[in-house]
Amino acid sequence: MIEFDHVTRTFGPKTAVADLTVAIPRGELFALLGPNGAGKTTTIRMLVGLLHPSRGAIRVCGHDLVKDPRAAHLHLGYVPDEPCLYDKLTGREFLWFIADMFGMPRRLAGERIDREIEHFELGEFADDLAESYSLGMKQRLVFASSLLHDPDVLVLDEPMVGLDPRSVRIVKDLLEARIREGMTVFMSTHTLAMAEEMADRVGIMVRSQLRFLGTVAELREQMALEATTLEHLYLELTSPRPRDS
Amino acid sequence: MTPRPTPHDAVRLLSFDAESRLFLRLRATLAWETVRSMLVDSRLRLALVVVLSVVFWGALYGLFVEAFTFLEALHAEVISLLFNAFFSSLMVMLVFSTGILMYSGMYCSPEARLLLTLPSRPESVYAHKFHEAIWFSSWGFVLLGSPMLTAYGVARGSAWPYFVLMLPLMLAFVIIPASLGGICCMVLVAWMPRLRVHALSLAVTAACVMALWLGWSMFSRVRMDAMSAAWFERTFAALAVTEQRLFPSWWLSSGLLEAARTQPDGSLSLPAMMEALKFLALLVANGMALQLLAGWVARIAYRRGFSALASEAPSRRRRRASSFDRLLGDTASPTGRPLRLLIVKDLRLFRRDISQWSQFVIFFGLLGLYFLNLRSFNYNNAYAAMIGFLNLAVVGLILSTFTTRFVYPMISLEGRRFWILGLLPVHRDQIVWSKFLFSFVGGIIPCSSLVLLSDCMLGLPWFMIAHHEVCCLVLCMGLSGLAVGLGARMPDLRESSAAKISSGFGGTLTLVISSLFIMAVVVVAAVPTHLFLLTTAFGSGLVTSQGAIAWAAGPWGMALSLAIVILLGFVAATVPMMLGLRFFRQLEV
Numbered sequence: 001m002i003e004f005d006h007v008t009r010t011f012g013p014k015t016a017v018a019d020l021t022v023a024i025p026r027g028e029l030f031a032l033l034g035p036n037g038a039g040k041t042t043t044i045r046m047l048v049g050l051l052h053p054s055r056g057a058i059r060v061c062g063h064d065l066v067k068d069p070r071a072a073h074l075h076l077g078y079v080p081d082e083p084c085l086y087d088k089l090t091g092r093e094f095l096w097f098i099a100d101m102f103g104m105p106r107r108l109a110g111e112r113i114d115r116e117i118e119h120f121e122l123g124e125f126a127d128d129l130a131e132s133y134s135l136g137m138k139q140r141l142v143f144a145s146s147l148l149h150d151p152d153v154l155v156l157d158e159p160m161v162g163l164d165p166r167s168v169r170i171v172k173d174l175l176e177a178r179i180r181e182g183m184t185v186f187m188s189t190h191t192l193a194m195a196e197e198m199a200d201r202v203g204i205m206v207r208s209q210l211r212f213l214g215t216v217a218e219l220r221e222q223m224a225l226e227a228t229t230l231e232h233l234y235l236e237l238t239s240p241r242p243r244d245s
Numbered sequence: 246m247t248p249r250p251t252p253h254d255a256v257r258l259l260s261f262d263a264e265s266r267l268f269l270r271l272r273a274t275l276a277w278e279t280v281r282s283m284l285v286d287s288r289l290r291l292a293l294v295v296v297l298s299v300v301f302w303g304a305l306y307g308l309f310v311e312a313f314t315f316l317e318a319l320h321a322e323v324i325s326l327l328f329n330a331f332f333s334s335l336m337v338m339l340v341f342s343t344g345i346l347m348y349s350g351m352y353c354s355p356e357a358r359l360l361l362t363l364p365s366r367p368e369s370v371y372a373h374k375f376h377e378a379i380w381f382s383s384w385g386f387v388l389l390g391s392p393m394l395t396a397y398g399v400a401r402g403s404a405w406p407y408f409v410l411m412l413p414l415m416l417a418f419v420i421i422p423a424s425l426g427g428i429c430c431m432v433l434v435a436w437m438p439r440l441r442v443h444a445l446s447l448a449v450t451a452a453c454v455m456a457l458w459l460g461w462s463m464f465s466r467v468r469m470d471a472m473s474a475a476w477f478e479r480t481f482a483a484l485a486v487t488e489q490r491l492f493p494s495w496w497l498s499s500g501l502l503e504a505a506r507t508q509p510d511g512s513l514s515l516p517a518m519m520e521a522l523k524f525l526a527l528l529v530a531n532g533m534a535l536q537l538l539a540g541w542v543a544r545i546a547y548r549r550g551f552s553a554l555a556s557e558a559p560s561r562r563r564r565r566a567s568s569f570d571r572l573l574g575d576t577a578s579p580t581g582r583p584l585r586l587l588i589v590k591d592l593r594l595f596r597r598d599i600s601q602w603s604q605f606v607i608f609f610g611l612l613g614l615y616f617l618n619l620r621s622f623n624y625n626n627a628y629a630a631m632i633g634f635l636n637l638a639v640v641g642l643i644l645s646t647f648t649t650r651f652v653y654p655m656i657s658l659e660g661r662r663f664w665i666l667g668l669l670p671v672h673r674d675q676i677v678w679s680k681f682l683f684s685f686v687g688g689i690i691p692c693s694s695l696v697l698l699s700d701c702m703l704g705l706p707w708f709m710i711a712h713h714e715v716c717c718l719v720l721c722m723g724l725s726g727l728a729v730g731l732g733a734r735m736p737d738l739r740e741s742s743a744a745k746i747s748s749g750f751g752g753t754l755t756l757v758i759s760s761l762f763i764m765a766v767v768v769v770a771a772v773p774t775h776l777f778l779l780t781t782a783f784g785s786g787l788v789t790s791q792g793a794i795a796w797a798a799g800p801w802g803m804a805l806s807l808a809i810v811i812l813l814g815f816v817a818a819t820v821p822m823m824l825g826l827r828f829f830r831q832l833e834v
Contacts, residue, residue, distance in 0.1 A: 011555070045555075048362045052552040069548065073364040074256050080362075084355040086271075088278035100267050101363045103257035112255075129278065149256045 001026050001075075001153050001184040002047065007056035009042050016042040018208045020056070024201075026152075029175065029185040031195035034205035035238050040188040041081070043205070044157045047186060048078045060153055074102065077146035081158040083138040087131035091122055091141045094130060095148060102149040109148070116144035119174060120167075135162035143171060147178070154178070156187040160194065172198065196230040206238050264369040272376060289753055302392050309396030317400055324397070326488070328498035331393075333487040335386055336422045336494045341448070343426030346378035351547065352434060352554050361551060371543035372536075375427055382426075383419045390415055394501060403505040404513040407521075410504045414525055418497040420532035424539050431542050435550035493528060500524030583671045587679035591655070595687075608643050609691050616699040629703040630778055634771040636699040637713050638763055640692050641720040645759035648728035652684040653755050654746035656729070656829070660738025673830050677733050681822065684725035693717050709774070712807070716770045719810050723762050723817030730821025731755045733829040762817050769809050773802040 002024040009017040017039040024030045034040050045051040046058055049069045058065045063072035085094055092113065099109035117126050120140040130138065139162045146154060154175075160168050175185060175198065189195055195202055196216055204212040204219075212219055219233050259267065283291045316324055351357050351374050360370045391411070398407045488495060504521035508514050595602060616636065656677065659666060666676060696717045700710040735751035746752060777799075796802055 049548070050358060050361055050551065051555055052549065070258055070364045070366070073362065074258065076362070078362045080358070082355070084359045086275060086356070088275045088282070089271075093274060097267070097271060098363070101259070101264075101365060102255075103259045103263070103364075104255055108255055129282075 001061055002030075002186055003057075003059040004043075004047075005057045005059070007043075007046065007053045007058055009039075009046060009051065010054045015208050017046070017053075017205075020210055022203060022210065022213060024184055024186060026184055027179055027182045028200045029179055029187065029198050031199035031202045032186070032188045032205065033190075033192065033195060033202055033234060037207075038205040038238075039208045040205055041157065044155060044186070044188050048076060048155055049073065074149075075152040077149070077151035077154045079139075079142050079146050079154070079156045079159050081161060083135070083142040085130040085133070085138055085141065088129060090129055091126040091133070091137075092117070094141065095126075095145055098145040099148050104149060112148050112150075116148055119147075120144045120170060136164055136167060139163055140167055143174075147174070151183065153184045153186065156185065156189075158189055159187060160189070160191055192229075192231045192234055202230070204234065204237055211237060258364055261366060261369060264366055265372060268369060268373040268376075272373070286750075289750060293753060293757065298388065302388065305389070306392035306396050309393045310400050313397050313400035325498060325502055326485075328501065329487040329492075329495055332418070332494035332497050333492055335390075336418075336492070339382055339386065339419060339422035340426040340429070342382040343375075343378050343423040344430040345426075346381055347374060347427045347430045348434065350374040350378055351430070352551060357551070361548065366544070367547035368540040368543040371427065371431070371539065371547060375423070375539070378427070379419060379423045382423060386419060387412075387415060397501075398505055401505050402507065402511055404507055404511075406513060406518055407501075407504040410521055410525065411501070414497055414500050414504070414521075414528065417525060417528035417532055418493055421493045421528065421535060424532065424535035428535070428539050428542050431539075431546045431550055434554055435546035436553075493531065496524050496527050496531075500528070583669070584675050584679050584682070587671070587676060588683050591679065591683045595651075605647060605691075608647075609695065612639065612643065612695055613698060616695060616702055629705060630709060630774055631771070633700055633703050633705055633709065633713060634767055634774070636703075637696055637716055637720075637770075638767040640695050640699075640717065641724070641763040641767070642760065644688050644692055644721065645724050645756065645763060648684060648688070648724045649752055649756040649759060650747045651743065652680065652725065652728040653732040653752050654743040655680045655683075656732040656825075657736045657738060657740060657746045658743060660736065660740070663738065673832075674826055677729060677822070677826055677829055680732070681725050681729045684729060685721055688721040688725060689718060692721055712770065712774070712803075715807065716766055716810055719814030720763060720766055723766070723814040724759050726818030726820075726822045727759050727762065728755055730818075730823070730825035731758075733825030734821065736829070736832070758817075762813065766810050766813055769806050769813065773806045776802070 002022075004020045004022045007017060007020040008015065020043065022030075032040050032043060042051065046053055046065070047060070049065045049072065052066050060072040061075040063069075063075070065072050086097075089097065095113045095116065096109065099113060104112065117123055120143060122137075122140060122144060125133065125137060130141070133141070139159075143159070159171065163171065172194075179185060187195075187199070199216075201213065201215055202219070203210055212222065214222070216230050216233070219230070219237075313324070316327075351371065357370065357374070360373075361367075394411050394415070395408065397403075398411070500521045500523075503517045503524065506514050506517035659676065693714055696713050697710065700713055705713075731751055731754065735754075737746050737749065737751075740746050
């Protein structure tokens with residue numbers, strides 16, 4: 001569903017992402033981990049079409065993000081790290097705008113909007129202007145909007161920031177259900193516990209390179225460390241000091 | 246992997262028309278909500294905007310009726326030249342202002358980031374942001390142009406079709422420079438992202454140099470009387486460059502002049518009206534062609550430009566304490582260390598925020614240019630003294646817009662950093678006083694220099710200059726007290742946008758009180774001077790017959806007016822400051 005094919009992205013003389021090659025199949029939750037400045041956000045921005053790769057290609061459901069961005073976007077849902085809403089629209093009006101942008105038939109759009117409002121418990125404030133929302137409320141609304149069109153691929157950039165524990169649980173349950181139905185999730189996060197709990201595979205980026213790609217069990221095996229947490233493995237892998245053998 | 250077809254029947258790509266309708270609905274909803282919010286939350290501000298706009302429109306209309314009546318009688322041929330000069334200047338300004346608005350809307354706004362992650366066409370997003378930009382960049386043109394053109398039609402005795410055609414002609418014209426601005430912006434960002442700032446600076450500098458050259462060639466070679474035959478001859482020659490047949494501004498002015506033309510008996514001239522319609526068609530056709538071109542450019546350049554802009558290496562700006570900061574720190578040392586540190590911090594923030602000081606420089610720079618040109622005209626004493634006071638009022642009004650826009654929100658903007666200030670060993674009073682000192686010192690230096698420049702150029706005597714300088718000092722003190730005091734009395738600690746804070750109720754109230762304060766100071770200061778000059782001009786008869794006037798125009802009258810001015814300044818500075826200090830001391834964050 002998602003293919004990164006030798007993707008490199010430079011910012012002037014600085015390389016943010018170097019020769020990234022990953023393929024993520026249908027129904028997988030992939031977690032991209034790495035320290036600040038490792039290239040995670042650049043990777044996500046290329047995946048949603050905001051940045052073009054300097055070299056290589058990214059495809060979503062076979063559609064090249066640079067050559068055919070609109071077709072690729074039909075398959076994509078995106079939850080950015082900073083939710084962007086129109087302050088002078090209500091939550092419901094925003095959901096209608098997104099549904100209309102995806103060309104959804106009116107009746108179906110209405111049903112889906114009601115469904116997501118119920119899933120994310122937005123009913124209480126769905127008809128208030130977004131300018132009055134807290135960060136958590138905004139994040140829940142953006143989640144709802146990204147799932148309206150039942151995307152094949154959901155891209156999440158630090159999805160749990162600002163969410164209360166109950167909302168985190170709602171999001172986790174929804175993601176699990178959607179993944180079972182075949183949705184692919186690409187998630188960038190610093191919340192290692194969540195990655196360990198939910199991800200089928202993890203990728204760890206360090207200084208623009210993908211240092212590891214595989215399951216947590218494979219990571220343990222590679223690091224020759226048994227019965228330890230992802231946090232421990234991550235810190236070992238991303239440590240600037242060489243590991244004692 | 247073969248491309249997966251459209252995921253399911255639930256979603257589809259919209260046609261261009263459907264996308265345009267969707268964006269139109271979005272803009273209409275946002276506009277309606279904005280108006281509704283203003284009607285509910287900002288009635289005072291809305292009422293002020295409407296009343297001031299009507300007053301402004303009416304005043305301009307009256308002024309233009311007089312001017313056009315005078316010109317029609319004496320120099321009818323100059324009107325075409327004036328229209329061409331006015332519209333060509335506006336054309337250049339609209340290209341820049343729309344270009345800059347499009348840049349911020351299409352490349353720097355969170356909305357653009359949202360829309361580019363949806364299956365929307367780049368040309369639809371361009372069109373959406375273009376409509377937004379054209380509204381912001383051209384409302385001033387319509388507000389300024391409509392009274393002028395209405396006055397022209399009335400003074401000329403034009404038939405009704407002129408008034409009907411006026412607005413379509415203006416709107417059709419606006420689309421052309423605005424489209425050019427949008428196209429230049431997209432091309433620059435897509436293909437020369439690193440050069441965009443240099444290219445813009447170069448273009449702005451070229452436009453300013455050309456404007457200065459025009460002004461210089463009209464006013465500065467020889468000192469002469471305005472409106473004389475020689476002056477007109479020179480002005481005609483200098484402005485002839487604006488009468489190029491390929492300029493849309495020429496099409497607009499020609500269309501307007503033709504539409505205004507009547508038969509000798511005052512009835513509608515059909516041939517002239519047909520000519521006007523041809524010019525309207527020319528403007529509309531070119532506007533539409535440029536919109537098509539802009540759509541095509543957006544299709545190939547927008548996404549590429551958005552990505553290219555992000556390709557620049559993030560600049561790491563290392564700033565060390567400048568020698569100016571150290572000098573200020575040393576100079577302000579008598580105020581005590583905490584106050585000094587707060588002032589230096591505010592100065593650094595001001596210096597590093599280009600949006601603040603650039604507006605400051607542009608407005609005071611333009612005022613300085615105008616003052617430098619004052620010497621080109623000959624004045625008698627009464628005229629010069631009155632112009633001196635009017636210039637003082639203008640300096641005060643511009644300062645008041647800055648104190649309202651930038652100083653008033655300063656206390657509110659500390660809201661998010663309040664945990665830092667709250668933990669420091671600084672008394673809350675010192676925070677408020679530091680803002681006052683920052684505003685007062687920052688205002689008095691450019692304002693007193695400008696007033697001095699204006700008075701020197703007008704050739705006023707030293708006692709008048711001293712009088713104006715005292716008034717200027719009082720204005721700076723009062724305006725700073727009003728902005729800081731009311732800002733501390735009505736803080737909005739949750740808002741992070743200075744623009745939103747200053748446009749709220751408190752900001753509007755500050756602007757209104759500041760304007761009233763400036764008017765009161767200038768009127769009180771100007772009345773004795775004016776009476777003195779009147780008695781000088783009309784002789785002692787007025788002095789002996791009108792004892793009160795003679796007293797008011799004498800040294801005692803002058804002294805009393807100065808005392809009232811100082812009292813006004815004292816009240817304007819202390820009352821809001823006391824209110825603000827008291828409230829801020831007890832404020833629970």
